[in-house]
Amino acid sequence: MYIVNQDENDLKKIEPITFSEAGFKERQNLQEWIAKNPNCLSEELLIIQKEFAGFDDTKERLDLLALDKDGNLVVIENKLDGSGKDVVWQSLKYVSYCSSLSSKDIEQIFQEFLIKNNKDKTAREVLIEFFDNEDYDEILNSGYSQRIVLVAGNFRKEVTSTVMWLLNNGIDISCFKVTPYKMESEFILDFNQIIPLKEAEEYIIKVAEKQKEEVINKRLKSNRMEVYEKFWVDFLDGATKKTNLVENNNPVKNSWIRVGIGMSGVSLNLVISKNYARSEIYINRKHKELNKETFDSLYKNKEGIESELDKSLEWERLDDRVTSRIKLQMNDVDISNKDDYIKMINFLTESMVKMHKTFKPHISKLSR
Numbered sequence: 001m002y003i004v005n006q007d008e009n010d011l012k013k014i015e016p017i018t019f020s021e022a023g024f025k026e027r028q029n030l031q032e033w034i035a036k037n038p039n040c041l042s043e044e045l046l047i048i049q050k051e052f053a054g055f056d057d058t059k060e061r062l063d064l065l066a067l068d069k070d071g072n073l074v075v076i077e078n079k080l081d082g083s084g085k086d087v088v089w090q091s092l093k094y095v096s097y098c099s100s101l102s103s104k105d106i107e108q109i110f111q112e113f114l115i116k117n118n119k120d121k122t123a124r125e126v127l128i129e130f131f132d133n134e135d136y137d138e139i140l141n142s143g144y145s146q147r148i149v150l151v152a153g154n155f156r157k158e159v160t161s162t163v164m165w166l167l168n169n170g171i172d173i174s175c176f177k178v179t180p181y182k183m184e185s186e187f188i189l190d191f192n193q194i195i196p197l198k199e200a201e202e203y204i205i206k207v208a209e210k211q212k213e214e215v216i217n218k219r220l221k222s223n224r225m226e227v228y229e230k231f232w233v234d235f236l237d238g239a240t241k242k243t244n245l246v247e248n249n250n251p252v253k254n255s256w257i258r259v260g261i262g263m264s265g266v267s268l269n270l271v272i273s274k275n276y277a278r279s280e281i282y283i284n285r286k287h288k289e290l291n292k293e294t295f296d297s298l299y300k301n302k303e304g305i306e307s308e309l310d311k312s313l314e315w316e317r318l319d320d321r322v323t324s325r326i327k328l329q330m331n332d333v334d335i336s337n338k339d340d341y342i343k344m345i346n347f348l349t350e351s352m353v354k355m356h357k358t359f360k361p362h363i364s365k366l367s368r
Contacts, residue, residue, distance in 0.1 A: 001013070001014045001016070001181055001188070001190065002014065003183070014181045014182075014183055014188070015181070015182075016179050016180065016181050017180055017181065017182050018080075018081045018153065018180070019080040019081050019153055019180055020080065020081055022180050022182065022187060024080070024180070025080075026078055026079065026080050027051075027063075030078050030080065030151070030178070031050065031063055031064065031078050033189070034064060034076065034078065034151065035047050035050055035064055038064075038066060040189075040191045041076070041149055041151075041176060041191065042191070042193060043068065043069075044068070044069055045066040045067065045068055045074060046066055046067045046068075046126070046127075046130045047064055047065070047066050047113075048065055048066060048067055048106065048109055048110040048113055048123075049064070049065040049109050049110065049112070049113045050063070050064055050065075050113070051063070052064075052065045052109070054109060055097040058097070060093065060094070060097075062075055062076075062077065062091075062094040062098075063076055063077050063078045064076035064078070065098070065109070067106070067127075067130070067140070068147065069130075069131070070139070070145070071131070071136060071139035071140045071141065071142060071145075072141070072142075072145045072146060072147050072172075073095075073098050073101065073106070073140075073141050073145075073146045073147070074146075074147045074148075074149055075091055075094045075095050075098060075146065075147070075148050075149070076149045076151065077090065077091045077094070077148070077149070077150050077151070078151045078152070079150075079151070079152035079153070080152070080153055081152075081153040081154060082152065082153065082154050082156065083150065083152040083154065083155040083156055083159045084156070084159075085156055085158055085159065087150055087152070087159060088150070088159055088162045088163060088166070088173075091148045091150060091173075092148070095146045095147075095148055098141070098146055099141070099144065099146055101141050102140075102141070103136075103137045103138070103140040103141070106140050106141060107123045107124060107127065108123075110123040110126070110127070111123035114126070129321060133271070134255060135255045135272075135273040135274070137273070137274065138224040138274070139224070145172075146172075147172040147173070147174075148171070148172065148173040148174070149173075149174050149175075149176065150163070150173070150174070150175045150176070151175075151176045151178055151191075152175075152176075152177065152178070153177065153178060153179065153180075154177065155175055155177065155194070159175075160175065160194075160195060163175055163195050164195065167195070167196060173195075174193060174195055174196065175193070175194050175195040176191050176192065176193050176194070177191075177192045177194045178190065178191050178192070179192070225253035226253075227335060227336075228252070228253050228254060228255055228272070229251050229252065229253045231272060231335065231341070231344075231345075232249075232251040232252055232257060233251040234341075234345060235270075235345045235348060235349070236249060236250075236251060238345055238349060239345075239348075239349045239352070242349060242353070243349075243352070243353050245259050245352060245353065245356055246259060246352075255271060255272055255273060256269050256270060256271040256272070257269070257270050258270075258282075259352060259356065261281070261356060261359060261360055261363055262360055262363050262364050262367055263363050263364075263366065263367045264285070265283070265284050265285030265286065265290075265291075266281065266282070266283050266284075266285065266294065266363055267281075267282050267284075268280070268281060268282075268352060268355060268356055268359070269281075269282045270348050270352060272335065272344060272348075273335075274334065274335050274336070275331070275332070275333060275334055275335070276329055276330060276331050276332075276333060277329070277330045277333065277343075277344040277347050277348050278327050278328070278329040278330070279327065279328050279329075279347075279348060279351035279352055279355050280325045280326060280327035280328070281298070281325060281326040281327075281355065281359055281363075282323065282325050283295055283323060283324040283325060284322070284323045288321075288322045291322060291323055291324050292317065292319070292324060294324070294366060295315075295317050295324035295326075296317075297362075297366055298326065298359070298362055298363075298366075299315055299317075301362055302315065305358055305359070305362070308358045309328075309354055309355065309358050311328055311351075311354075313326050313327065313328055314326070314327045314328070314329065328351050328355065330343070330344065330347045
């Protein structure tokens, strides 16, 4: 690594050092840095626990436990200047222990972490935000989707060889080499993903193609997606007989569908989960400030809008987030119950028509 010396039009080399030479520790330093900045591992991760020891009949502790955007548990193991020879075996044990954690277990583990770190929000609030309002209960730690991330200053040959074999056999595992540099009184860390290497990606994809296709097909055929798709088939079949608002929509395997309402970045979303149905005006324009201005403009007409709907709405400005929404929600229903299933379809159809009719003039005015 080099620094550009502009005065002399030259390069000055920054020499790497070891963590030991810098006086850094594994738990007090490296682990804390990653916990506070998980994006250093080249993706968006949510740390849900440190030094996790919630395993039956063992006192072992994994370094960091995280979730990725697909709901997979990610075991992160940190070593300093050397990986040691047993890090792969150690991490595989932790992944096997974590494979049985349920959605409720994960939520409770995360809640304990938030309380310990004096965070005001609940685990559910943070998880909903992290998964962008998706119904996360059924995607958390699904099947054998757990992942391993190893972080160390250097990796022994037996470690990298084993990691490559696991990769080729469908195990999601990666290695990050982290190198400290000293520049005068400051330190610089370089996180470099060495496995899988970019140059080896095509090879790895070909070798593991069958395993990956099986995993993808398994997810596509999961019970949750089948339930969602069947629900939207039945909903669209009934709704298109009463309104043309969804005539261009197709059944999807997601928990929501979108209906246009006359402004780019503003939509009427219909959302379902196992135990609720929701119609919402979802505001997601180019900038946070624009979203809040749009929300505030609609909120000025709150009394008239709710009077026309003959319903009280939940107005969620969501100041700590980019988006805003206004929702009407039916709770205490179970999509697996036939009677509730029909209630949800009727609720969404009726609320969609009423909300579209009520909000459309206000949104059209804002658009002009």
